[in-house]
Amino acid sequence: MPRPAAALLRAITACTGCREAQALHSLACKLGLASDMVISTALLTSYAKRGLVARAQRLFDEMPRRDVVAINAMLAALGAAGRVTDARALFGRMLDRTPASWNTMVTCYCRAGDLTSARDVFESSLRAMSSSVVSWNAMIDGYCKAGRMDAARELFDRMGSSLPDVITWNTMMAGYLRGGDPASAIAMFHLLMRTQQEGEQRLRPTSGTMATVVAACAQVGDLALGRQIHHLIQQKGIWIDTVLSNALMDMYFKSGSVDCALDVFRTIPCSPNLFCWNTVISGLGMNGRGEDAIAAFHDMVQGRGRPNGNSVRPDGVTFVALLSACSHSGLVRVARKFFSQMLPVYGLPPQSEHYGCMVDLLCRAGHVDEAARLVQTMPGRPNAKVLGSLLLDAHVAEGQEGGVRLSEWAARRISKLDLHDGAAYGLSNVYASLQRWDRVEEHRRQVRAAVRHAKGPRRKRPGRALL
């Protein structure tokens, strides 16, 4: 490939924005490289990654010739956009399919939640002798993400001992973790280490393996194992990327080892990204270090805190972390300021979880009336999250009759929401803790009645008010 084409290709694969992709596209045209199949395929993928399927499609349609890689790229673009029917049609027209074509279809169906079709395509790929370990991994991941760990495990076991690669193991571990079974994720990690020691050199754990098992340690609260794994990571010289850094920091923060967490933060190999900052801010907050959390926030937006650090734009999660940090440390005035700056300064309209944080914070500080005003003036109808905060926190303002009244107002509003939300069932307990036994019975009757109503033949659409 001539030098300008190679340079252009590198730029296309590395580019990050829509306008950048468009600029590189027109550059390719001016250089007379637009008809180059490799360049066009890279551009197609670049558009697809930014969610610009229509542009990707046009590029594809205008290609004078299309090889199997170009078609596979288009197939993936359609799949990522959820256009299952179009993907299937294109796949059906393909004369020679590579394993990547089959795998793309499996992933496409899995993402659309159609596991039956995914399984059909997967089995066909086995029959067509066009499968690879990637097909198995894609299918297993589909089951994992659908919460069907039994089916995932069955496939994993069917693979035998030589076919699974480290990604297969990572997928299974992550599946267990996401499915709320961190103990099984840890068990698989031990099994992986044993298998590797028995001579499977392909099964060297990656930073992804370590991130998952560390997250599992954090969930079961096994700091001892977590530390051991941290040592193992250093001993094996596994590269601690931002993902693994986050998992380690999170584990240390959750176990109260703030200094260890900050040590990890200081040694992140590149400039910390949004995820890293969010982890640090929430971690400091949950350890009662509200002032430090706020300082971290300022470092984040100003690009300080690290030599040659970049400025990072906060997102909604950042503000949940920041506001709850304020809440844990009783920093009411600062929280009000940040909350009011969200839209005008940072361009982030407060969501219900942010209102929830503010309600939580105001109630804890005894500003029950202000919390009530906030909920009553928030745009849209307050949902179970916000009302739940109000319900659970308003009576914390002890001895305040207003608090109890507000709690009850929230309870009534919740009972008008969809009861399948689960929040309504928690109500009885709150009443009980308020020692209002008369209301407990009354509420339980309401819940029973509403559930009967919900199960009845005239079931309304879920998510709508029942009363």
Place this chain on the structure above:
DNA sequence: GTAGGGTTAG
């Protein structure tokens, strides 16, 4: 140039 996994809040 195309196909698979991993981290963050409450």
